[in-house]
Amino acid sequence: MHHSLFGELSIIIGITVLVASVMRLLKQPLLISYILAGILAGPIFGIVKNAETLEGFSKIGIALLLFIVGLGLNPKVIKDLGKVAFITGTVQVTASAIFGTIVMMLLGKGLVTGLIVGVALAFSSTIVGLKLLTDKREQTRLYGKMAIGVLLVQDILATVALLVLSMQKDGFSLLGGAGLIVKGALIAVPLFFISNKVLPRYTRFIAENTEYLFLFTIAWGLGIASLFELGGFSLEIGALIAGVSLAGMPYAQEASSRLRPVRDFFIVMFFIVMGANLAIGDIISQLPLALLFSTVVLLMNPLAIMLPLGFLGHAKRNSFKVGIMMAQVSEFSLIFVILAQQIGIVDSEVVSLITITALITIAVSCYAILYDDTLFDFLQKRFKFFESRRQDKKERRTSYDIVQFGYSKGGSELIKTYESMPRKKLVVVDYDPEAIERLEARQIHYVYGDATDIELLDELQLQDAKLIVSFITHFPTNRFLIEYIEKLNEDSVIITRADTAEEAAELYGLGASYVMVPHFVGSERLGNFIARHGLSKKDFNKNKEKHLNHLRNTYEIKDIDGETTE
Numbered sequence: 001m002h003h004s005l006f007g008e009l010s011i012i013i014g015i016t017v018l019v020a021s022v023m024r025l026l027k028q029p030l031l032i033s034y035i036l037a038g039i040l041a042g043p044i045f046g047i048v049k050n051a052e053t054l055e056g057f058s059k060i061g062i063a064l065l066l067f068i069v070g071l072g073l074n075p076k077v078i079k080d081l082g083k084v085a086f087i088t089g090t091v092q093v094t095a096s097a098i099f100g101t102i103v104m105m106l107l108g109k110g111l112v113t114g115l116i117v118g119v120a121l122a123f124s125s126t127i128v129g130l131k132l133l134t135d136k137r138e139q140t141r142l143y144g145k146m147a148i149g150v151l152l153v154q155d156i157l158a159t160v161a162l163l164v165l166s167m168q169k170d171g172f173s174l175l176g177g178a179g180l181i182v183k184g185a186l187i188a189v190p191l192f193f194i195s196n197k198v199l200p201r202y203t204r205f206i207a208e209n210t211e212y213l214f215l216f217t218i219a220w221g222l223g224i225a226s227l228f229e230l231g232g233f234s235l236e237i238g239a240l241i242a243g244v245s246l247a248g249m250p251y252a253q254e255a256s257s258r259l260r261p262v263r264d265f266f267i268v269m270f271f272i273v274m275g276a277n278l279a280i281g282d283i284i285s286q287l288p289l290a291l292l293f294s295t296v297v298l299l300m301n302p303l304a305i306m307l308p309l310g311f312l313g314h315a316k317r318n319s320f321k322v323g324i325m326m327a328q329v330s331e332f333s334l335i336f337v338i339l340a341q342q343i344g345i346v347d348s349e350v351v352s353l354i355t356i357t358a359l360i361t362i363a364v365s366c367y368a369i370l371y372d373d374t375l376f377d378f379l380q381k382r383f384k385f386f387e388s389r390r391q392d393k394k395e396r397r398t399s400y401d402i403v404q405f406g407y408s409k410g411g412s413e414l415i416k417t418y419e420s421m422p423r424k425k426l427v428v429v430d431y432d433p434e435a436i437e438r439l440e441a442r443q444i445h446y447v448y449g450d451a452t453d454i455e456l457l458d459e460l461q462l463q464d465a466k467l468i469v470s471f472i473t474h475f476p477t478n479r480f481l482i483e484y485i486e487k488l489n490e491d492s493v494i495i496t497r498a499d500t501a502e503e504a505a506e507l508y509g510l511g512a513s514y515v516m517v518p519h520f521v522g523s524e525r526l527g528n529f530i531a532r533h534g535l536s537k538k539d540f541n542k543n544k545e546k547h548l549n550h551l552r553n554t555y556e557i558k559d560i561d562g563e564t565t566e
Contacts, residue, residue: 012037318450
């Protein structure tokens with residue numbers, strides 16, 4: 001059996017590599033190639049024999065993905081985006097579910113079947129959204145954080161839907177629901193007590209050996225996820241909570257980076273299994289209806305996201321990009337309809353319908369997400385009514401002498417320089433909750449927003465700014481800013497940042513006055529220091545003390561003993 005599994009897995013991976021190579025040559029999303037490889041290995045060539053084992057691999061991928069998401073969740077970010085995510089996610093799920101139910105009933109299906117399909121169509125894929133956000137390196141952008149927040153709200157609502165449906169096996173009862181809540185509390189309360197009170201005492205023991213750290217975090221993530229699953233909750237919610245419970249630990253980022261390669265392999269298996277589970281006959285028979293529901297998902301889910309975000313005052317571009325992130329059917333939906341089939345509420349045709357709809361919407365949304373800015377620019381004039389900004393326009397119309405994008409990663413250094421310049425009006429643009437708190441503490445005027453929000457840039461009156469500084473690390477955003485500013489005012493001094501010499505050269509070519517390349521500047525200063533002082537440990541120690549004092553006076557840092565120094 002082991003030999004058979006090994007050979008089977010080798011052939012499947014080989015097929016996946018071949019399909020991925022073709023997709024890469026055609027410059028298409030690799031995620032699509034994984035699903036196509038599954039279809040080839042499953043219904044077409046019949047290679048898949050150990051379906052249960054491969055299904056287990058895909059579950060590990062889902063658990064690791066959500067565990068890593070949990071590791072990166074800052075409680076301040078959750079607090080800041082919680083209201084927006086809750087309102088938007090709830091409105092979208094409700095609207096999409098109702099619309100899907102109505103469509104099914106218009107097609108002559110019963111109310112119960114309509115509700116099952118409607119609920120299934122309402123949830124978006126956390127795996128696809130997070131995978132593409134990570135690939136684009138935009139999970140820390142404002143729209144990325146909002147999208148993650150909405151996806152988490154959807155996951156919670158999906159878990160509730162799964163719990164309600166699972167109770168139908170033996171008939172619904174309030175006692176059963178209360179028992180489930182008690183089970184959740186019995187797991188969650190000890191979990192957070194251990195993570196907040198016990199584990200911090202063993203931080204050095206856990207983190208000093210990287211192999212042990214890797215083993216510990218995998219055991220923690222999968223173990224807690226399994227506990228929640230045994231308690232009647234979904235594996236996904238358990239993995240997410242496991243990650244959140246470790247998010248405040250100093251080794252969270254290191255653990256996350258070491259788990260990513262393992263996660264990526266198992267996520268690939270998830271999409272291969274999704275394709276392998278299809279039957280050619282079902283694809284042919286359900287394709288017309290699947291195309292109809294795919295259209296519903298691709299249009300309804302984004303619209304149901306954009307409307308509440310617009311009314312909450314968010315920019316059209318960000319609202320659109322968050323909406324596009326939701327334009328596919330979730331892995332939760334597949335689990336939901338399979339459970340409904342097992343209970344006897346729906347038949348296998350509904351399962352096939354949702355599966356094919358999931359594949360179509362995942363494929364189309366991949367392209368839409370990867371080219372979201374281009375798509376928005378094409379459709380921009382059609383979306384004016386989606387936005388109703390609540391911000392004070394009069395305040396935003398104030399002109400500024402200095403506009404700085406980004407406060408962290410060096411941005412706070414320049415504030416003292418600005419303050420020494422008399423009668424120069426300054427505004428800092430940022431969306432990081434921690435940065436906003438520091439700006440408020442220093443009584444520095446700021447605007448909460450994203451540098452890619454054209455309406456925000458218009459309201460900042462950048463044509464009147466004498467100095468515009470960007471500490472943003474995202475190269476496409478800096479390129480966009482320079483192009484935008486150069487059209488308004490060629491006399492503005494534009495200072496921006498780049499990570500490589502090639503990026504710096506391109507930004508200079510677009511019109512940047514100065515491009516900061518931190519690695520080069522640091523190396524140059526270090527080289528000059530060594531040239532002046534040689535290899536004297538005494539001189540290095542003197543410089544270290546000077547540098548530490550500067551950091552203490554400029555930032556909030558932690559000394560070796562863990563006490564915060566300002």
